[in-house]
Amino acid sequence: MRIKLEKRPEPSTVMQFVTPVASVLLTMLIGVIVFDALGIKGGRAVTDIFLTPLLATYKWQDVAVKAAPLIIIALGLSIGNRAQIWNIGAEGQYIIGALAAAGVGIAAGGAGGGAIITLMILAGIVGGTLWAVVPAFLKTRLNVNETLTTLMLTYVALQVLGYLVGGPWKDPNGRNFPATAPLHADQTLPILFPGTTVHLGVAIALILPFVFWIIMSRSVFGYQIRVVGSAPDAARHGGFDAKQTIWLSLLIAGGMAGLAGALEFAGALKAINLGFPSGYGFTAIIVSFLGRLNPIGCLIAGIVLAVTYVGGQIAQTTVHIPNSTAGIFQAMMLFFILASDILIRYRVRFVASPKATPLPAAGE
């Protein structure tokens, strides 16, 4: 027996939906096996990570709040990923977005209200976008690899954050902790359901996927992105400008990450300290792929990944596994989804071993 791959005449639509689900299920299965082998109750750990957050209604708000930035960042990244422009520095754009929003908040002093909040959100978008200008400029002008520049700028963003919260923006009443002063109540995002932590950003994260879906599937811009990703020469033939595509996909991704940063700051955390960057920018890459670069897919995948974050914290207390375990599960999902990509374009066939015919006579 031998495994043989056969190209499908048409890409499989069924597999588009089956593979992400199968990836999550496989990750859970492997999780049980590996944890049991490590002497941890595997069944319990996996249940806690993947199911408890969904079953316990009081965890839903945590899931929603964690999913919001993941979804918003992943929407932007999906555009670049589809066009084969690899922005892996969303974390940096997210940080700068949050800092820009914080800057507006600080500059506003005691002022608050809708106008200031709107201004903070806009500043976040602009900040994230500007952080993506450098890689876009270098890529289009000098053909500098955007993967490396976006990531390098993330490390720079971390230092900018460290400088601001430890220096000029340090909370004077903060017992010398490097952190900004908490936002005034009227500078924070409105809460959607009183008594919960579900803020306006969650609503934005629910609406945006549909907006992106219309853009990606119906508009000329979405068409352009899809052509550039599938066949760059055909895109040029069709009159689409490659540089414009690079600019737009990097700037939109930066803007979305900046928006997510501003919302997370103004809606969830309300202050920025050195622990503010929690890796959403990297996890969103997984969300983007698990969602098959589709905006609605990103919405669902964002919720799944948020569940693993919340579940990971639950499992920390129940079965005493470390925080990093959630990261392993997330990476495993990404591995599986990438590995199963091939099933969309190929069919797996099990065939008899090839040497059924008599063996060579040569040299005998």
Add this chain to the structure above:
Amino acid sequence: MGTETTARLELKSITKRFPGVLANDQVSFSVQPGEIHALLGENGAGKSTLVKMIYGIMQPDGGEIRWNGERIVVANPKAARRLGIGMVFQHFSLFEAMTVLENIALGMDAKIPARELEARIKEVMTQYGLKLEPHRIVSTLSVGERQRIEIVRALLLNPKLLIMDEPTSVLTPQEVEQLFIVLRQLASEGCSILYISHKLHEIKALCHTATILRGGKLVDTCNPSVETSRSMAEKMIGGNLKTIEKAEGRAIGREKLIVNRLNMPARSHFGVSLKDITFTVREGEIFGIAGVAGNGQNALLLALSGETLSEDEGAITVDGAKLGRLTAKQRRLAGVSSVPEERNGHAAVPEFTLADNSVLTARDRLGMVKIGLIDQRAAKTYAGEVISTFAVKALGPGSTAGSLSGGNLQKYIMGREIMQNPAVLVVSQPTWGVDAGAAAAIHQALVDLAAAGSAIVVISQDLDELLSLCDTLAVINEGRLSPAMKVADADIEEIGLLMGGVHGDPAATANLHPELAHAHQA
């Protein structure tokens, strides 16, 4: 040795299946020592698949291969070379950034010290009159020189059988003649040659025997010297040859497309720059551009379609409007359509449906975009019209471009452009890798479009195609275009020399093989 009666290579009922295709169906024939044996067939007839099995790149699903009478399994190319089988590929298996010497060493299975190898290369080169500089980087060589590397590489192994896969598709007539001298010398020394081609005149000039394949099946094994080109062509195509119906006394009107001193720098290290390209195409005229592959054809198509922009807005004009600095999108709106050589990934997106592919080039001219959104229904309707008008074999507008055969996809792409009624149509290699039926349909469509008053530019490496299709012809070489000539009074020898350009050896034309020249003119 008394093995006169044993064939060097014998194939018995070789069968090879691919998903959905029977590439070779019970093919049997044999090649004698010292014989030059042609394997003749159209693109897609199964020639390449067959030789890949002989060379061990693929394994047959059924049948047997015999070598000097013994049944063998050729596990891989290394095993083939150990047996004494050499192969020169149609698409060279060369490494651009490496030297000639390294390229040859890579083709040798034994580890030979560089100095010794160089000495042996020089020996082979003098023996067969092949010129090469061992320390040059391959990317700096001409196509003919690159083929020489492949040949030297094969000859160093003292092959008993040399497989040549479409060796002349990239050569000038003069280079072809030099190649034939080498092949005849090899055969006279006892080496068998399996010569794959679809060019009948070459086979008549060179080969002792011809095996003809059609649709994966063996049609006939014949003696090319007693067959006529026409009779072999009919066996190859499987029916009577259709001739293109040119409208009688077609009126060629006023000047439409004027290209005036078009210059374009090379796009990459390995690219060709365009130098002072100048020509004029009139209404109703089909203008052919001949030339050996890699002489700037691609760059010219891109420059005309607007995929690369000229510095000079006046370098390209259509009906007096200056287009040189307009983008591809703007030029399409101005009536210039184009069909590049590469169908999958350039002219069309393989993963997209035919409807989505119609959006690629027809969206602006046919109003498929409203306030930034694509009118999916209009795209579907147009794709359906192209499919029915051009008899494209596809399930419908929802089929992906990648699922179509080469010929059908080409018909779809040609249809997509022609049905937009372009004022100017630029086409590169319109029938490359297309079956005869589709090729005839495409040729007819071009002639009809010209009759309707469009100016057409056809870039092709197939001189026969250009001679039968075009009214006017020019030759491109190293990015320069020759003056235009009327096809009616074109001289094949002159065209050959122009195609050779600076690479051509003028002395070689003196003994240009008469049959070769004759076949072209026929």
Add this chain to the structure above:
Amino acid sequence: MSTEFIIAAIITVVGLTTPILLAALGELVVEKAGVLNLGVEGMMLMGAICGFGATVSTFNPWIGILGAAAGGALSSMLFAVLVLELNSNQVATGLALTIFGTGLSSLIGLSYTGFIVPVFGSVFPASLANDPYLKVIFGYSPIVYFALAMVPIVGWFLKSTRSGMILRAVGENDLSAHSIGYSVKGVRYAAIAFGGAMAGIGGAYFSMVITPMWAEKMTAGRGWIALALVVFAGWRAGRLLVGAYFFGILMALELYAKASGFSFLPSQFWAAMPYLMTVIALSVISMRDRSGGNAPACLGKPFLPST
């Protein structure tokens, strides 16, 4: 500037340079074979924890190094199988490897928090290794000499050996190499494993030499600098050495700026310096060589033979 200061500075620079040099040499071979593995950071972390764990278990730093190499190489095989067998996207798969390596190394590292091993320092006699002057030559961990020795070895392998020539051929034109009869996948598996082993040893330099203990994410993004270094060096081993030391000096500047307080700029500026300089260096290189120059032609592209 005193001689002592210069010697101390040299020793600092060498220490900072060694891990990125090792990882970059490995990645150079991987990329020459036509594969782009962005998982260097993850493999370094796996090497760091495996090297540390093996040292703790055996009290033998040499076995620790072997463990580091094995840890890096094994984790690289995850990437290799996906990319070579399933033709998954190399950029995304490399990223997945980095995320995975970061998570798995933290998980494994839990059992090793609080442990300290002896620094895997110089193996020369103390009279040489601790001599205030001679230590500039003899005072380093064996890993440093190994890294320096690997520069000409990798260069020679790629340029002058038949295996190196085949590896370059595979990276230059995989389909042709396949049609001649070379095993493209085999060569790439070997190259990826070598890249993983080198990244692993580079990572172990952090956990066995710089701070002889384990900490999460202790490689601090140096894997990414190693990746940039390969581009910066134009895929040449010799220039890799120069580039690595250039970055080593930059990183040393950060340390001195922090320690000496001569800086009028905030310490974060110096911490951001290597990353900013990477961006600038990549830009300068690209400006000089617009078309990508020496990059192997098949770099990052899937290998799709038609059999």
